[in-house]
Amino acid sequence: MLLDGSDQKVVAQAAHALANGELIAFPTETVYGLGARADDDSAVAKIFAVKGRPVDHPLIVHVVDAAAARHFAASISPLAARLMANFWPGPLTVIVSRASGRGAAAAGGQNTIGLRCPSHPVALALLRAAADLGVMGVAAPSANRFGRVSPTTAAHVHSEFDDDLWVLDGGPCSVGIESAIVDCSRDHPVLLRPGALTQTQIEAVAGEALRARDAAAPRASGTLEAHYAPRAAVRLMSFSQLNQRLSERASDAPWLAVYSRGVLPALHHLPQPNTVHRHMPADAAHAAQELFSALRAFDDEGMQVIWVEEPPAGSGWDGVRDRLQRASASS
Numbered sequence: 628m629l630l631d632g633s634d635q636k637v638v639a640q641a642a643h644a645l646a647n648g649e650l651i652a653f654p655t656e657t658v659y660g661l662g663a664r665a666d667d668d669s670a671v672a673k674i675f676a677v678k679g680r681p682v683d684h685p686l687i688v689h690v691v692d693a694a695a696a697r698h699f700a701a702s703i704s705p706l707a708a709r710l711m712a713n714f715w716p717g718p719l720t721v722i723v724s725r726a727s728g729r730g731a732a733a734a735g736g737q738n739t740i741g742l743r744c745p746s747h748p749v750a751l752a753l754l755r756a757a758a759d760l761g762v763m764g765v766a767a768p769s770a771n772r773f774g775r776v777s778p779t780t781a782a783h784v785h786s787e788f789d790d791d792l793w794v795l796d797g798g799p800c801s802v803g804i805e806s807a808i809v810d811c812s813r814d815h816p817v818l819l820r821p822g823a824l825t826q827t828q829i830e831a832v833a834g835e836a837l838r839a840r841d842a843a844a845p846r847a848s849g850t851l852e853a854h855y856a857p858r859a860a861v862r863l864m865s866f867s868q869l870n871q872r873l874s875e876r877a878s879d880a881p882w883l884a885v886y887s888r889g890v891l892p893a894l895h896h897l898p899q900p901n902t903v904h905r906h907m908p909a910d911a912a913h914a915a916q917e918l919f920s921a922l923r924a925f926d927d928e929g930m931q932v933i934w935v936e937e938p939p940a941g942s943g944w945d946g947v948r949d950r951l952q953r954a955s956a957s958s
Contacts, residue, residue, distance in 0.1 A: 629781055632749035632795035641793055642756035645765060650674065652770040652784045653753050654797030655745035657718050657805050657822070658777040658919070659784050660689065660767030664757070665699065668732035671766050675732075677788065680773040685735035687720050687743050687806070687848050688764040691754040696742045698763040701726045706833060707811035713832045716746035718806040718823050722845055733766035739812045739845040749797035768848055769805065770794075774957065776857050776922045779803050783923060803916035804946045808847050809837065819847040821945035823915055855950045856957035857922045859884065859930045863937050863955050866891075872934065873899065884925040887936035903928065907936065911943040918947055922954065 630637045632654060641651045648670040651662050661678065663670040665688040675682045690696045693711050697703060701724040703711075710721055725731075725740040734740040742764075745751065757765060769777040770784040778784045781796035788794075807822030809829060818826060818837040826837055840850070849855075864872065866889045873885070873893035878900050885894065885904045894904055905921060908914045925933050935951055938944040 628790055628792065629785055629794050629796050632797040635752070637795065638749070638752045639756055641753055641795055642760055642762070644793065645753075645757050646760040646762050650677065650792060651753070652781075652788075652792055652794040653750055653767070654747050654781070654795060654800060655689070655750045656747045656800060657745070657802045658779055658800055659770040659781065659794075660750075660765075661770035662689070662765040662767035664762045665730045665733045665764040665766040666762070671732040674766065674768065678768065678771070678773045680768065682732070683735045683846070684851070685737060685741060685846050685848055686733045686766040686768050687741040688730055688733055688766050689750065689754060690742055690744055690764045691751060691758050692744060695754075695758060695763050696744070699726055699730045699740050699742060700724065704811050706816055709832055709834075710809060710811065710829070711744070714824060714829075715744040716751065717744070718746075718802050719743065719829070720806045720808040720848075722808065722810040722812050722819065722847060724812050730764070730766070735846055737845050739810075741808060741847060743806055747797055747800075749795055753795065774851075774854055774856060776855055776926075776954075777805065777919050779919050783920075799920075801916065803918060803920075804950055805849050807946070808850075809833075810844055810847070812845065813843075817841065817844055819844060820850055821949050823912065823946055825942045826945065827942055852953065853957040854953040855919070856954045857926045857933065859925055859933045861922075861933045861935060861951070861955040861957070863935050863951055865937055869934055869936055873897070876902075881931040882929055884928070884930040884933045886921060886925075886933060889936060903930065911938070911941075911947060914938070914944075915947050918950060
């Protein structure tokens with residue numbers, strides 16, 4: 628059921644539903660989340676069941692501020708505190724040690740937990756109203772079936788689930804890909820998932836280089852090799868490879884979507900049956916904002932294969948590159 632997220636009465640009703648252990652879908656600046664109160668393991672279990680998500684794959688707990696984050700943390704290191712102070716509200720999740728007896732299901736059974744304060748006004752209004760009812764955090768992965776393309780509009784969420792699910796409509800997500808995740812639970816910060824915030828931005832606040840994910844890193848949301856996948860098979864290629872493959876396409880080839888920044892000569896000078904083309908924005912932030920909606924649109928148009936031009940080098944594109952690599956790993 629689609630509901631107006633700007634209506635204070637609707638938000639208040641949604642907060643009461645959360646307090647009573649029900650699921651609510653709501654917007655954040657990154658993607659729409661499917662939320663349950665994080666301190667109620669039976670409520671959190673509903674998220675895993677509805678999404679078809681493995682129960683040991685952790686969720687991120689959304690909180691209204693740093694004070695609420697301390698409810699779930701055994702301790703917050705100076706590093707985590709600096710990141711929270713500089714990037715919250717915003718698209719950054721910090722992994723910290725988990726308080727005993729709190730958020731076990733949301734953490735996938737680990738002794739660490741991921742915490743984030745979103746900047747979307749509807750999300751903050753919901754979290755504030757929920758906190759007034761004693762709900763200090765809302766566990767919320769992306770509001771879609773597990774492993775599929777994340778939703779960036781309320782309509783995307785509504786298309787995936789039963790109409791009984793309340794979906795607070797807050798408009799299209801402004802960031803469009805999930806938050807960056809930094810592990811702050813050990814001696815040095817580790818980047819577990821890139822996002823819209825660049826590594827350079829995070830390192831400037833951290834005061835040291837972010838290390839690469841290693842075998843000892845805690846499990847974190849959205850870090851499986853195959854994830855974010857449309858129904859169509861995704862292939863990543865360089866510009867030259869893409870143009871070459873287009874020039875070799877047979878007349879009876881399956882329906883193909885091409886998503887590229889550059890102008891491909893083969894699209895303009897050779898017949899391309901069963902082919903649609905969409906330009907990827909040349910700016911990384913705009914590309915991230917529309918990435919998931921573009922993949923969903925190709926599915927809706929009945930495309931069987933999606934060929935995507937590889938993102939350019941540079942840390943600004945790391946989040947988009949990560950999502951596309953995981954989407955193509957499912958094919």
